Amino acid sequence: MIKHHMTRSLLLITSSLYLLGQNQCGSISIPISNQINNNLTVPNASKLSIATRDGLSSMFSSERFSLGSFLNIDMSPATKSSTPLKCGQRFRSHNDRIVGGYVATITHFPWMISLQREKGNWYGLKAFYHSCGGSLITPSWIVTAAHCLYNRDEPLRAIAGTDNLNFMYRAQIRDISKQIIHPKFDITTYDNDIALIKVNHPFNLESSFSHVGTICLSPDVQILPYDIATICGFGSRAFHAKTRSHLYETQIAIIDRKTCNRSFEGAITRNMICAGGMIANKRDACSGDSGGPLTLDTDDGRTVLAGIVSFGQDCARAHYPGIYTNTKVYYDWILSNLDEPLEKI
Numbered sequence: 001m002i003k004h005h006m007t008r009s010l011l012l013i014t015s016s017l018y019l020l021g022q023n024q025c026g027s028i029s030i031p032i033s034n035q036i037n038n039n040l041t042v043p044n045a046s047k048l049s050i051a052t053r054d055g056l057s058s059m060f061s062s063e064r065f066s067l068g069s070f071l072n073i074d075m076s077p078a079t080k081s082s083t084p085l086k087c088g089q090r091f092r093s094h095n096d097r098i099v100g101g102y103v104a105t106i107t108h109f110p111w112m113i114s115l116q117r118e119k120g121n122w123y124g125l126k127a128f129y130h131s132c133g134g135s136l137i138t139p140s141w142i143v144t145a146a147h148c149l150y151n152r153d154e155p156l157r158a159i160a161g162t163d164n165l166n167f168m169y170r171a172q173i174r175d176i177s178k179q180i181i182h183p184k185f186d187i188t189t190y191d192n193d194i195a196l197i198k199v200n201h202p203f204n205l206e207s208s209f210s211h212v213g214t215i216c217l218s219p220d221v222q223i224l225p226y227d228i229a230t231i232c233g234f235g236s237r238a239f240h241a242k243t244r245s246h247l248y249e250t251q252i253a254i255i256d257r258k259t260c261n262r263s264f265e266g267a268i269t270r271n272m273i274c275a276g277g278m279i280a281n282k283r284d285a286c287s288g289d290s291g292g293p294l295t296l297d298t299d300d301g302r303t304v305l306a307g308i309v310s311f312g313q314d315c316a317r318a319h320y321p322g323i324y325t326n327t328k329v330y331y332d333w334i335l336s337n338l339d340e341p342l343e344k345i
Helices: 002-025 257-263 327-337
Strands: 112-122 125-136 141-144 156-160 172-181 195-199 228-233 248-255 272-275 293-297 303-312 322-326
Touching: 112 141, 125 156, 125 303, 141 303, 156 195, 228 303, 248 257, 257 272, 272 303, 303 327, 322 327
Parallel strands: none
Antiparallel strands: 112 125, 112 156, 125 141, 141 195, 156 172, 172 195, 228 248, 228 293, 248 272, 272 322, 293 303, 303 322
16 A cells, blocks of 8 residues: 555656646656666868867757656566667668658667757756757777767766657666777877767667667778768757757768768868768758668668768858868777677678
8 A cells, every 4th residue: 555655646746847847948858778777160260160060069048858767667568578680670661751861769769869969957857959969880899980078077878778868758868887988089180089988887779668679880881972860869840959859860861971062161081971962951960860870771761870960160051061070090909999789680
């Protein structure tokens, strides 16, 4: 009986907090994690005003943040599990039908990670905001952009298994145990803009309750001009606008480096990929998309991480492609830092 009353009290408190949050702060979510959480500018070109795609600037115009892993209740079925996908596989077939993008589902992008920074306390509870994206490459390791971590000391957490940051009851939430920024990352040119994050507890890839999977890496992936790549993220619709609560995706074309360097005054190196942005107000990554994936599909239906959202000239500005870190250049560096196997394709 005591347990019954305690459960009712906990639910009443949770409901009150949620309603209060809706009235006080726009759209606040109190997600229930299905895994216990223990604790829960750029190229130096004089004529360019280039911006990174992290969510820091958009945070100040957004009232949305999450009271993460508040209840720490495991909601996943205790006796049911699913066979984990191979890297780069989706839970259901991809619908071919960000800026100029479409609403996406986590079943199409199970490797998508939301990296969230602690914004402060709200009535004694920790509040978080979406800062950057990332891609899950093993159960414990995430690849993201170095500038998302550089010179940042706010507490960070990783969210997997959700395509809506306002409804995270199926999400898996993890704290961070290790951050590795590429030793040659250059904050002035954004060359070598890549980093690795290890979570404190591996994500559950066999859960039948949430959709979490890994994306493939390959040192042999071919990235050719005019190839069609896919980007996804929780970033804003316009430069300096607030980030979105729902995951979006869009398709963009790879641009050759010579053409790209005409726009960026020679700042694009072999460590970078250019894509999209040749037509104004069309399709591009934007604020809050930094660190997220640029992917290519293989002939056998797998998905490979080709690039990482790095920077651009505003968002979707004509004749200025978005710039992405070329992940295959860093394949050996990634392998050398992992402490668990990376699936090969």
